[in-house]
Amino acid sequence: xxxxxxxxxxxxxxxxxxxxxxxxxxxxxxxxxxxxxxxxxxxxxxxxxxxxxxxxxxxxxxxxxxxxxxxxxxxxxxxxxxxxxxxxxxxxxxxxxxxxxxxxxxxxxxxxxxxxxxxxxxxxxxxxxxxxxxxxxxxxxxxxxxxxxxxxxxxxxxxxxxxxxxxxxxxxxxxxxxxxxxxxxxxxxxxxxxxxxxxxxxxxxxxxxxxxxxxxxxxxxxxxxxxxxxxxxxxxxxxxxxxxxxxxxxxxxxxxxxxxxxxxxxxxxxxxxxxxxxxxxxxxxxxxxxxxxxxxxxxxxxx
Numbered sequence: 001x002x003x004x005x006x007x008x009x010x011x012x013x014x015x016x017x018x019x020x021x022x023x024x025x026x027x028x029x030x031x032x033x034x035x036x037x038x039x040x041x042x043x044x045x046x047x048x049x050x051x052x053x054x055x056x057x058x059x060x061x062x063x064x065x066x067x068x069x070x071x072x073x074x075x076x077x078x079x080x081x082x083x084x085x086x087x088x089x090x091x092x093x094x095x096x097x098x099x100x101x102x103x104x105x106x107x108x109x110x111x112x113x114x115x116x117x118x119x120x121x122x123x124x125x126x127x128x129x130x131x132x133x134x135x136x137x138x139x140x141x142x143x144x145x146x147x148x149x150x151x152x153x154x155x156x157x158x159x160x161x162x163x164x165x166x167x168x169x170x171x172x173x174x175x176x177x178x179x180x181x182x183x184x185x186x187x188x189x190x191x192x193x194x195x196x197x198x199x200x201x202x203x204x205x206x207x208x209x210x211x212x213x214x215x216x217x218x219x220x221x222x223x224x225x226x227x228x229x230x231x232x233x234x235x236x237x238x239x240x241x242x243x244x245x246x247x248x249x250x251x252x253x254x255x256x257x258x259x260x261x262x263x264x265x266x267x268x269x270x271x272x273x274x275x276x277x278x279x280x281x282x283x284x285x286x287x288x289x290x291x292x293x294x295x296x297x298x299x300x301x302x303x
Contacts, residue, residue, distance in 0.1 A: 002034050010034060017045055024049065025059070032069060039076035046070035047082065064093060071103055075110040083107055098127060102134070109137065114145055132162060139171070148175050166195055173205065182213045200232035200240075207243055216254045223247040227270060230277075238281055244274035249300035 002010075013027040024045045031038050046066055049055045056063055071086035087107060090100045105120035118141065121134050128134075135158045142151035155172045162168065173188035189206035196202060207225035210218040226243035233240070248271035275297050282290045 002036060006030075006034055010036065010038075014038070014041060017041070028066065028069060032065070037076065039073040042069060042073040043077050043079060043082070046073060050086075064090060068099075068103065072106070075106055078110070080107065080110055083110070098124065102131075105134075106137070109141060114141060117141060130161065132158075132165070135162075136168075143175075148179055151175055164195065166192055169195075173209075177209065182209050185209050186213070198232060200229045200237065203229045203232065204237065204240055204243075207240070211243060211247060211250075214250070216251065219247050219251050219254070223251070223267065223270070230274075235277060238278065241274045241278045241281070244271055245278065245297060245300055248274075252301065 010027075010030055013023055013030060015021075016023050017027045018041070028042060028046060028049075031042055046069060049059070049066060050063075050070060056066075059066060067086045067090050071083045071090070074080070074083035074086065084107060087100065087103050090097070090103065094100050101120075102124060105117055105124060108120055109117035118138070121138055121141075124134050125131060135154065139151050139154045139158070142148070142154055152172065152175055155168055155175070159165065159168055159172070169188050169192050173185045173192070176182070176185035176188065186206065186209045189202055189209060192199075192202040193206060203225045207222045207229065210222035210225065223244055226240040226247065229237050229240035230244075235241075248267065251267075278293060278297070279290065282293045
């Protein structure tokens with residue numbers, strides 16, 4: 001994750017570079033260090049260095065790093081001819097390099113030659129089965145081809161080895177949700193909450209999935225995770241506040257006919273506080289929609 005100070009420094013350098021104030025190499029180095037995507041600017045200013053023999057030779061060994069950086073940026077911008085030229089230079093310098101081989105495979109993928117790219121990635125994985133980037137490229141290719149089931153297969157195999165990769169768990173959960181495979185998505189979010197119990201995003205996503213699955217037990221659990229989200233965000237999550245109200249209404253409908261003694265007074269108080277919090281939030285930030293919200297809350301018939 002990029003820190004605010006790093007992002008500020010990057011933006012300042014970017015403005016300086018774009019306005020002709022120099023610092024191009026420093027900017028390109030910072031982009032690599034922070035692993036951020038600024039492909040168009042990298043391509044534009046990286047090429048300005050590579051096309052100037054004096055500036056290029058002044059880089060020393062870093063010249064090859066820049067060729068690699070520009071090649072990737074060019075592929076991101078679909079400037080495939082530029083990418084191919086950069087890769088050819090690297091191939092000539094490092095004919096047996098696996099790193100250059102990875103760039104070649106990326107170029108094949110960028111051209112939309114899926115079968116050839118799949119073969120190239122498989123060969124690379126034979127040499128290095130633990131290459132996370134290649135595994136993730138295979139997932140990306142499956143998604144690009146509209147094959148979510150294949151993407152799920154690749155992600156599950158990947159997570160058998162890299163179980164602590166939170167981004168992969170989240171990606172898998174989102175694919176499951178897109179396919180309405182909510183129970184599988186719930187499992188992914190459970191893994192994420194176990195690894196990062198203080199991150200409200202995972203509690204909120206898990207609550208959404210439980211609410212979508214429905215049923216009294218899941219709704220009660222969803223309400224708890226919405227409440228946890230509110231706690232972790234200091235009461236500043238509008239979606240979680242609304243989630244508690246929606247859960248309360250659904251639970252009330254499913255619990256009709258039960259004895260009044262069975263009703264959870266703490267839960268009723270929580271729903272009331274959530275409704276009050278929502279109205280306060282809308283009053284401050286969107287007063288024009290306050291009446292609409294109040295009408296919606298009344299229709300939920302919170303007990």
